[in-house]
Amino acid sequence: MALREVLGHQRLVQLIARSVGRQSLPPSLIFSGPAGVGKRLTAIATAQLLNCTNRVGEGAGLDGCGRCAACTRIARGVHSDVILIEPGDNGSIKIEQIRDVVERSAYRPFEGRCRVVIIDGAEALVPAAQNALLKTLEEPPAASVFILVTPQPDLLLPTVRSRCPSLRFAPLSPGDVAAFLEQHGRSAAEAHAVAAAADGSLQRALESLAGDLVQGRESAEQALARAAASEDPRRRIDGAKDLLVKTSSAAGDREQLAIYLRSMSSILRDTALVSLDPEAPGLANADRRETLSRLARTYRGERVLRAFNAVDRALAALDRNAGVKIVADWLMLQL
Numbered sequence: 001m002a003l004r005e006v007l008g009h010q011r012l013v014q015l016i017a018r019s020v021g022r023q024s025l026p027p028s029l030i031f032s033g034p035a036g037v038g039k040r041l042t043a044i045a046t047a048q049l050l051n052c053t054n055r056v057g058e059g060a061g062l063d064g065c066g067r068c069a070a071c072t073r074i075a076r077g078v079h080s081d082v083i084l085i086e087p088g089d090n091g092s093i094k095i096e097q098i099r100d101v102v103e104r105s106a107y108r109p110f111e112g113r114c115r116v117v118i119i120d121g122a123e124a125l126v127p128a129a130q131n132a133l134l135k136t137l138e139e140p141p142a143a144s145v146f147i148l149v150t151p152q153p154d155l156l157l158p159t160v161r162s163r164c165p166s167l168r169f170a171p172l173s174p175g176d177v178a179a180f181l182e183q184h185g186r187s188a189a190e191a192h193a194v195a196a197a198a199d200g201s202l203q204r205a206l207e208s209l210a211g212d213l214v215q216g217r218e219s220a221e222q223a224l225a226r227a228a229a230s231e232d233p234r235r236r237i238d239g240a241k242d243l244l245v246k247t248s249s250a251a252g253d254r255e256q257l258a259i260y261l262r263s264m265s266s267i268l269r270d271t272a273l274v275s276l277d278p279e280a281p282g283l284a285n286a287d288r289r290e291t292l293s294r295l296a297r298t299y300r301g302e303r304v305l306r307a308f309n310a311v312d313r314a315l316a317a318l319d320r321n322a323g324v325k326i327v328a329d330w331l332m333l334q335l
């Protein structure tokens, strides 16, 4: 994750790049702003830039290469000079964690050019830990940078805040979030629907997609099992309700059904493979092998192909703005 890969925040990223190039990056910084917008990733990219042995670009475009030993070790979290501190199980960052890094920062960097201490969730520093950090923030050891990452800088002691220039990360624009999701294989409609509800947080967008996908797969499995269990049209149409979710808009309802149908498509593809070879490798839903084997007793040969094509046609109908209830009912009768 280099600076050039950070989504949005162009002005901040350029500011960091320029400062590192001029060797004027402040030795202690606060990255503040809402959760899930890329503060921690930017901190890690900054650590890469500081330690990269093969920097690329210049001026506002200066960046880590992302490939040298330093960059890759930092990305993997195993570089001995880049230390990430987070709240422990009890939700706070204790004084021992801070004493340890303060002690270590008294020595020269071990393998890199610059020691970078990233404290993610800095609002969770207990007051004693903040006080232990104060002197270090005041007189930072040579070749050390401390980055305090927090959505709530107000919870830090004023003495800590006053020693760290703050870079404020704004919420991402829905356009940026949608573009990212589209680049990562989401349909335009889905990307925009999710981005619109994500409040400028990429993390929230990804979480809601993951939630939808998990729910979508369960609903798709249920609907397939119901269709397998009965030839009675009324019962089957009753099963369509597994696929229908009321959202706040007709477009949202359609997008939800589309997510479920894409899950169904993926399950049917795996079911076809399992019906031919119970040990088939390379399943997209490998964690659902038991369910797939059960479905494969019904969905095999002609029938699995027919079901697969029906899902495809249902998705095409949704694209043409067909009503969700009509599409779901029709599909249940085809499975």
Ligand SMILES: [Zn+2]
Binding pocket: 051, 052, 053, 054, 055, 064, 065, 066, 067, 068, 069, 070, 071, 072
């Ligand atoms: Zn590098």
